[in-house]
Amino acid sequence: MKKQYILLFTFLLSSLGYISAQTIVSTSSENKNAIVEESTAIHCSYCPDGHYMLNQIVDQNPNDVFVIKFHEGGYAWDCDPNGGHDFNNALANQLGNMAAANGQPSASVNRQVFSNLSMTGGTAMSRSYWSTAISQVLQESAYVNVGLEAELAGNVLTIHVEAYYTASSPESTNYLHVVLMQDETVGPQLGANDFNPSYVVSSTPNSNYGHNEYDYRHMDRLVDMVDGISGDAITTTSTGSFIDRTYTYTLPEMYNDVPVDLAEIEVAAFVTGGDEIINGYKVPVSYLDYDVAVASIDSPSGNGVYSDNENIVVTLENLGENTVSNFDVSYQVNGGNTVTESFTGSIAFNETSQFTFYATYDFSTPGDYEIVASTSLTSDENNSNDSSSTSFTSIVGGDCPDEYSLPIVWRDNFECHTEFAISNIGDWVIHDLEGGQTWGANDIGYTNEGYFGSGIIYNHALASDETTAASLTSFDDWAPYEGNQGLYFFASGANSTTFPNDDWMISPEFTLNGVTSPTFSMWAKSVTAQYGLERFQVGVGNSTDYNDFTIISSGAYIEAPTDWTQYQFDLSQYEGQTIRIAIHYIGNDSFVLQTDSYTVDGTLGIGDSEINNFEYFYNVSSKTLEMTSDETLRKIQIFNILGQKVFEENINSNVHTSNLRDLGASIYIINVEGTTGVRSFKLLIQ
Structure with missing residues (x-):
């Protein structure tokens, strides 16, 4: 100022x-005019009575009595657990000390000491004396x-x-x-309904407040003084x-x-x-009569993965007393062409309206962007708030949804999940059994820091580098094995909460059909060894209950080194079964387990299975594959020699002919799924 x-x-x-x-x-x-400085508080049951009394005095002495209310002392705290009503400030506490008040409500009138009315010998008086003091001041001449x-x-x-x-x-x-x-300012007030019901704006007590106070109109509330006390x-x-x-x-x-x-x-x-x-x-x-502003640019917002067809959304605000309508709104990206459209609605005084531009913009190319949004109202009297800007970075995203085919049975590289998610992570099942708060990090900044939960989808491109010369880790130490995202586990124990961790992340289910010798592969590392290496187990089960899982990792636990390390686990005993993989994180007041690139794959099988009396014939001239069996054939899948699926067809019959004329000359692997098993064989198409 x-x-x-x-x-x-x-x-x-x-x-x-x-x-x-x-x-x-x-x-x-x-x-003199009377300047009444009232010490008041939320948890003061008689304070609303003081408010009521002052309202009457002001009404009886218009333009002669003026009230300033300040919240100070032990009864001024906000009883709303959600916050939003902290009326206390240093100025209020100074005023309370100056007045020598020993409780609320109390008030000073023109900071005069009325010796026969004072609470403690200072300027503060109990509410029964306010009217007398005000009447006396109003009779005094002012120089x-x-x-x-x-x-x-x-x-x-x-x-x-x-x-x-x-x-x-x-x-x-x-x-x-x-x-x-x-x-x-609407907020809690003890005694409101008893002593000043005209200021109560709720029909019942507000259960969100600590003592079920009513919603109350807080008026004349001191917020600041231009030159302090x-x-x-x-x-x-x-x-x-x-x-x-x-x-x-x-x-x-x-x-x-x-x-x-x-x-x-x-x-x-x-x-x-x-x-x-x-x-x-x-x-x-x-x-002002006319003052329209761009209050904010709402979307795009923040660094992230953006498409080639993003909407630009702004909030418009009318700060002038007259309703405004029919004016231009525009945006410009990185100093390029200005896109102008018309706002045809109306906005009343002190109201806002969100506006979405019809013209979209391509933010898919990775890089830095700046959007400047502006309004143009002919009668606008204040141009200083006509525009607003925002900057963000578009980052490379994974190919979503992640598509794969045999010999890959299931895969999650975590690129397609919401960044920094700690719940609703696809079809993963999450169990946080110890319930402790996770440690935050001094070296990076990230959304949901200090969360309660199990794993988190960490996004390195959206994390902020806060490392210093004294840091235990470098920013690169936090990067996933590949891409931008990984599944990380933070150790619990912050703020004296429970540790060690007992966290489970259970994968979506998948069926080990179409391959032989299946394996589960994952990459993992500890971000630092300063607090001990990270510990985890790998399990296999077929339900969402962690108690049903068999641990297949060796020893009591795996300790991940500080370099990315691949871990592979044989799943051959589960061939033909529908299973889930579970990661059980058991870090003992350590720091961060980083994991990435989960894959279940195997070898495409060649040979007979248990399909009853399966026979096939490939017609070279018509390029059709004829199949028969004593049991119902469910599906046919065809893979090239690179393992890429090039043909798939549902059958649901014991006799079927597939047209393969679109397949080029090559050797293919055919997988036919029946009711009881799978038949795989090679086929040469010329």
């Missing part, structure tokens, strides 16, 4: 129409008047304050304070002194975890002399 100082009779040049030589402050002698106006353009607030001294201040230096507040010094304080100051303040998206509502911002300004507030004023902010 920044501020400007303008001396008496100096003209402020500004694009804002309200700022000119004409002052907004009275030059006549006036009594300075304050004028105030504020305008919001986008999220930039321009605050114009004028002060005029109708009499000299006893102090040579006074201080100007500018306070920002927000109205209409100390204020902005005024050094000309004699009769006739005129002070004219303008401040600019950029509103954030959040204060703590509470979203900023640009439509509910208030501003107060007051002058202090010594420890007391002499006079002040409070206003809601005003808005």
Whole structure:
């Protein structure tokens, strides 16, 4: 934020129409306005009664009494486990200390000490004395008047304050304070339904809150002070002194975890002399008539695999008081051609609307992209928020879905799963039996860091390199064996949770038909040996229950070295069966097991099986293959000498003829599946 100082009779040049030589402050002698600073809290059952009392006093004294509410102390904490209502801040705690309050609700009126009304000898008073103190202040003369106006353009607030001294201040230096507040923040409040039901906005208590509080309208809530508690010094304080100051303040998206509502911002300004507030004023902010903005570019978003036909989606926001419609929206990619389309809907004040461009864009080529999206409204009074940009990287993706054929029976290279998924990983069955939290990593950043679960689909292209000279690992140590993704297991035990790991990942089921001597192959490594090598087992079963699996890996466990290592397991005893593979991760407070490239394959078999009385005849002239059997033939598959499937046909009959005229001259391996077995044989086609 920044501020400007303008001396008496100096003209402020500004694009804002309200700022000119004409002052907004009275030059006549006036009594004080009452500035009430209330210490309040969410877990204060009588605080809503204080709110109600102040509302009545304000209604009885319009434009003379102004309220600022600050949340401080032990009862100000947010009772919503989901967060979103942390109203406390350092300024509130400072104000509470200054007032010497010993509980809530309490309030100071113009920071004066009313000795017979004070709680502890300071400025804070219990609510039964507020009305008396306010009435007394309103009868006191003020030696300075304050004028105030504020305008919001986008999220930039321009605050114009004028002060005029109708009499000299006893102090040579006074201080100007500018306070920002927000109205209409809905959140929990103890005692709301009992003492201020008009501010309750839910018909029943909200079960999400820690003590089943009602939803309540929190008004006049202090969020910030432009120059902090100390204020902005005024050094000309004699009769006739005129002070004219303008401040600019950029509103954030959040204060703590509470979203900023640009439509509910208030501003107060007051002058202090010594420890007391002499006079002040409070206003809601005003808005431009027309101000449409690109609030965000919603899609594409983040690094990832993108297609050649991606939609570009933006959110438009109307920050002007008038409803807007029928204006142009455009986008540009990497400084290329501008695509312009029309928004034909309407957006009311402080509302948003999502807009999807009809024209798509090809982001499939790997590389860096920047999208700039813009609006064009003829009457727009604020061009600073008319455009927004986003940058991302398109990365190479795997061929999805992964297609393979005999002699490969089943394969998962993990390229076709959602990046950083810890659940819903295809048809994998996941068991996290120990339930501990996994360790995060200092050397990389990744989605779902510190997750609870079993395996995670790690994507190296989307992880961030956070290594330093002191790192235990290099960024390359985290790369999968091939491609961008692998199935990784992080050790549990973080935050004093349970270890060692007892995590199971059970594969989709597959049937070992059509090959002989099948094997399961996988690649694995430990990311580091600093905390011990990673331990795992490999099992085979035919259900989703980990108790049904037989461990086929040798010894108590395998310890993976820090280099990628291939592990192979014989599955010959399971030929003809439908099975699943299971990885059982049992890391003992170690770090990360990296696995990749799971494959079950074998040798294409040549010879007779158990099909009853199977006979075949290849007609060279018609290029047809005639087959008969005493049992039903289910299916025929034909593979070339490279193992690629080139023909497949369902049969479901004991007599069938397949037309092979589309196959070129070569040697082929024919697999015919019957009810009881498979017959495989070579066939020469010329």
